[in-house]
Amino acid sequence: MEKENTEDLLHPSMLQIRYLTELAKIGKKRGSVALIADTCGVSHGPVSRFFKECMGVGYLTDTYEFTEKGTQALRTYQRILKEVGLYLERIGIPEVEITEKTRQLVENVDYSLLMTMTRNSGQVKESRNQQIAEEETSYYLENVLEKGRFDVGIAIYQLGSEGTRLSMANNGFEHLACIRNNNRGNWIELIIREMHAHSRIDGADMRGRLSSLKYEDQGQLYEAAIREGKVRIPLSACRFMKTRLGNVKGMVPITVTCSVGKAHMPENTALLMFWM
Known part of the structure; x- marks a missing residue:
């Protein structure tokens, strides 16, 4: 454009x-x-x-x-x-x-x-030697991702659904996030919004906001800091792939909980995916 x-x-x-x-x-x-x-x-x-x-x-x-x-x-x-x-x-x-x-x-x-x-796809450097296959995160961060701030689309899927069913956690974030890559580090930053869902038990209306998010990195769970309505996940925890169209897709398993008044929704484990 x-x-x-x-x-x-x-x-x-x-x-x-x-x-x-x-x-x-x-x-x-x-x-x-x-x-x-x-x-x-x-x-x-x-x-x-x-x-x-x-x-x-x-x-x-x-x-x-x-x-x-x-x-x-x-x-x-x-x-x-x-x-x-x-x-x-x-x-x-x-x-x-x-x-x-x-x-x-x-x-x-x-x-x-x-x-x-x-225009985001133009922010990713082209490489003749890159194949349509999974790339190592370290290689991606060091050799492919430009420095700066990039807007990305996100979606959160149920684990084990093979990317076809959205998780309830998908309602808890704006669907536009950003990637920041600078000398202080690199991360994906998500914007929190009110979550609205219905109880699977009795169908009751449930509203609340994210109260915690943990991300998986090499088999270990780490809690992400939540500040001013935003949450950051380091890109080192993410796995990157090239799609068959040559675009970059990132993903990371997450576990979220949401506060509803004094109560909490059960922990929801899902797969965060984002595209560049």
Whole structure:
């Protein structure tokens, strides 16, 4: 994704981007708002209100014609949708989940961060001698990973599910994390959020926040420090692999507990996976 200024852009939903896309297809004509609403499966009101907002920022004229600014904005939105979809495909997200995960990212993540994410694979040095196989962590850290800060997508799976079933712990973190690699060390930093789940025993609603996280390193469990709503796991504890598409995937077994009032959810052992 090309570097560009996105500070002045509206941040529409994926459905609202579709309104603009449909308008660009049919052009200015009588009844265009109603036609777009019918095509997108919504009532007339949401389309009309959004187009008025677009008029206010200079995307559309009062006759629903695109201005130069509006045409450029739509191209940027469409490029973001495409690049995020390709990024999710590269990191191994199942095809049936890509549309929904694209919507979540596009609607909830700053555009500049999305651009950084989709360019992440370019931050990894190419090596002709690297094969599609598991790499030693020490080699990866010393010879492949650049210095700096890199945003990564994460998912937490049930151990033994072969990467197909998400763990309850997946709800306890933002799904964008970052890798930091500098002279002071290297680690992956996760952002904690409220966890929401239902009891497997009686179906009761359970809410809470992470109270502890342990990571496995060479068969031993170590407790990670939690500070200011973030938790760090050293990259030396992680195992790295090259995917068949040439991207880097990292993983580390973790065990988490979550506080719910004065109680605690049972320890949940899972596999944290992240993609670059």
